Amino acid sequence: MKSFNVYNGGVKLLFGVNRLKELKRFLHGLSNVLIVTGRSSARISGALGGITGLLDELGIGYEHYDRVKPNPDKYVIEEIVETYRGGGFDGFVAIGGGSVIDSAKAARVVVAGGGVIEDYLYRRRSVPEDKPFLLAVNLTHGTGTEIDRFSVVSIPEKREKLGFGAGYPNVSIDDPRYTRTLPRSQTIYTSMDAFAHSVESATSILASPYTELLAGEAIKYIVEYLPKALRNPSNIGYRYWLLYASMIAGISIDHGITHLGHGIEHVLSAINPRLPHGAGLAILYKSLIRIFYKHIPVTLAKILKPLDPSLKPKPEDSEKALKAYLEFLERIGFDENLGTYGFGRDDIGEIVKLYMDHPVYRRYHRLSPFKIDRSMVREVIEEVL
Ligand SMILES: [Fe+2]
Known part of the structure; x- marks a missing residue:
């Protein structure tokens, strides 16, 4: 398992086992940082202990904000901004998955540029170039937010969930050791988020041979290693390749962006914040694979080969591609649908209306x-459903 560095946008990412000790040179000069986490995964994974040990060794002070929840909303961002402003900090350390890293990215923009988070989500203010230092220690193999520039925040009272270009972390860590404690459900959801990043970034109007290459590689590793990681969750080799897949899929969305799948999923988890992002995507793809394949068969046949090597680049093979996807879901034991999260026929009208008419979601069209x-x-x- 090789360790290596990746540079994308403004971030330097250290990939591999036990890279924390190399952080010292990036942390020199800081005196007091705000550690941002969710409730428990930072501690359970061992990453929090590793980071605080390092900060103690370097004589850097810290405070710990541990209230980020899944599908973070503007209130979480406001609380982090307030904590940061009141504490005399000179940087952020985000330890968590997408929700935690996105929250720190968003809070850092408000700290640097003023105003409120909505100003940036609705593009009333531009994101400042100079922002406080941000170290992201990634704990899941899904979002790719440790390597891309995006942050996603919900506005609960408007039932809106918006992504914006918040800027890259300064330094990120992808250590597969920290993903071994991911629960079974999160192992599936986060991997399927990376799967959706691959398909959408390889097919959007911004797609390129580069995103197609990254997407094909990411899907290859997800299809091979997700079933293995579910059988043997603590195997670091399996987690290494799932983390690699999600990281390169993150670079892919940084260049190719997402579209239909993420647009509809954001509507769904804005309506019901208990729907995990990756679960929503895995569910939607039970239908979307056919649509994508019908419209873009050449790219889909190429990147979905790991699901079924006999796929031909013709729209007629869309059913075959869908069958291969559904068989994969069966292999990983994923049997959820929208009904699992309380959606019913009565909700269809609102979902369609929000996605088709609301300016926030029209961005994806x-x-x-x-x-x-x-x-x-x-x-x-x-x-x-
Ligand atoms: Fe995603």
């Missing part, structure tokens, strides 16, 4: 390589 209409979105939801 222009990234799609094919035309999206109401009946398409309705059919997708009906099929996965």
Whole structure:
């Protein structure tokens, strides 16, 4: 298992086992940092102890904010900003998955640029170049946020969930040791988020041979190693490749962006914040794979080969591709649908309306390589209820 560094945008990412000790040179000069985490995963994974040990050794003070929840909302961001401003800090250390790292990214923008988070989400203010130092210690193999520039924040009262270009962390750590304690459900959800990043970034209007290459590689490793990691969760080799897949899929969305799948998923988890992002995507893809394949068969045949090597680059093979995807879900024991999260037929109208008409979600339409209409979105939801 090789250790290596990746540079993307403004971030330097240290990938591999036991890289924490190399952080010293990046932390020199800091005097007091705000550690941002969720409730327990930072401690359980061992990453929190590793970081605080290092900070103690370097004589850097810290305070610990541990209240980030899944699908973080503007109130969490406001609380982090307030804590930061009141504490005399000169940097952030985010230890967690997508929700934690995204929250720190968003709070750091408000700290640097002033105003409130909505100003940046609705693009009333531009994101400042100079922002406080941010170290991201990633604990899941899904979002890719440790290597990309995006942050996603919900506005609960408006039922909106918006992504924006918040800027890259300064330094990130991807250590597969910290993902071994991911629960079974999160192992599946985060991997399927990376799967969706691959498909969408390889097919959006911004897709390129580069994103196609990254997507094909990421899917290859997810298909091979997710079933193995579920059978043997503490195997560090399996986690290494899942983490590698999610990291390169993160670079892929940084260049190719996401579209239809993420757009609809953001509507769903804005309506029900208890829906994990990756679960929503895995569910939607039970229908979307067919649509993507019909419209973009050449790319899909290429990147989905690990699911079924006999796929031909023709729209007629869309059913075959869907069957291969559903068989993969069966192999990993994923049997959820939207009903699992309380969605029913009564919700279809609101979901379609939000996705098709709301300006926040219309942003995704222009990234799609094919035309999206109401009946398409309705059919997708009906099929996965
Ligand atoms: Fe995602």
